[in-house]
Structures are given as structure tokens and as C-alpha cells.
Amino acid sequence: MKKNGFTLTELLAVVVILSIIISISAVAINNTQQGILEQQKKNVIENILIKAEDYAHSNGFENKDPIYVTVQELIDKGKILPGDDGKIVDPLEHKEMNCYTIKITYTPGGRDEEGIYKLGTYEAEIFNENPCT
Numbered sequence: 001m002k003k004n005g006f007t008l009t010e011l012l013a014v015v016v017i018l019s020i021i022i023s024i025s026a027v028a029i030n031n032t033q034q035g036i037l038e039q040q041k042k043n044v045i046e047n048i049l050i051k052a053e054d055y056a057h058s059n060g061f062e063n064k065d066p067i068y069v070t071v072q073e074l075i076d077k078g079k080i081l082p083g084d085d086g087k088i089v090d091p092l093e094h095k096e097m098n099c100y101t102i103k104i105t106y107t108p109g110g111r112d113e114e115g116i117y118k119l120g121t122y123e124a125e126i127f128n129e130n131p132c133t
Contacts, residue, residue, distance in 0.1 A: 040091040045126065048088070051079040052102040052124040062120060066105040068127060072098040096132040103127035 006014075051074055061067050071088055074080045075098065082088055088097040102124050109120035 037092045041093075044088065044091065044097070048074070048080065048097070048100070049102065049124040049126070052104055053122040055079045056104045056106065056122045056124070061104065061122075062106050062108065064106070066103050069102050069104065070098070071100045071102070074102075097129075099130040099132040100126055101128040101130060 048071055052069055055069065055074055055077060056067060071080065075082050075086070075088070080088065082098075086098075089095070090097050103126075104122055104124045107121045107123070109118045111117050
């Protein structure tokens with residue numbers, strides 16, 4: 001008599017091996033997805049900060065005191081384009097970022113020790129991550 005199949009033990013071994021492979025793959029995919037979302041959040045924040053610096057520069061804010069601006073103000077001034085719902089959303093935590101406050105400081109330019117003229121610079125940072133209500 002010819003044997004044309006697998007034994008129950010062989011089938012169980014294949015199922016166990018496949019389940020281990022699937023488990024390892026699921027963890028790797030989840031870690032990759034988390035990393036991508038974290039990078040997207042960094043990109044969104046970096047874009048907001050760049051737009052805030054551009055806003056300060058284009059409006060000639062050259063005070064020694066820092067200025068504070070919200071993401072919503074940047075949207076209202078046309079510096080940031082929101083989503084279809086009018087919001088900027090954190091891709092990682094799915095929270096609205098329109099109420100975030102950005103602190104912009106200006107460092108005046110001038111000649112350095114070597115006599116080279118340096119332009120004034122703006123630096124923006126997230127000052128407060130206020131949740132929008």
C-alpha cells in the first residue's frame with residue numbers, strides 16, 4: 001500500500017513552525033510601523049518649526065524678547081496648510097496640534113571675532129503642547 005499524505009505529527013510541526021514565523025513577523029512589522037509613525041511626527045514638528053521661523057523672518061520680528069505663536073496662527077496666516085478638516089494632527093498619537101505654542105527667538109547678526117559678517121538667525125522650538133479643547 002502506497003502512503004500519499006502527511007502524518008498528524010508532521011502537520012502539527014508545520015503549523016507550529018508557521019505560527020512562530022508569523023509571530024516574529026508581526027512583531028517586526030509593528031516595530032517598523034511604530035518607527036515610521038515616530039519619523040512622521042518628527043517631520044511634522046520640523047515643518048512647523050521651519051514655517052514658524054519663516055513667519056518671524058517675513059514679518060521682521062527682530063526683538064530680543066522671544067515671540068510666541070500657535071500652530072493655528074500659522075495656519076491662519078497661510079504659512080501651514082492644514083488637512084481637509086482644518087487641523088494638523090500628530091500621526092503618532094492622533095491628537096490635534098493646532099494649539100501647540102512655538103517659541104521663536106532671534107539672534108542678531110553682526111561681525112564675529114574674525115570680522116566675518118553673520119546674518120541674524122531665528123530659532124523655533126515647541127514651547128507648549130497644549131491639547132486643543
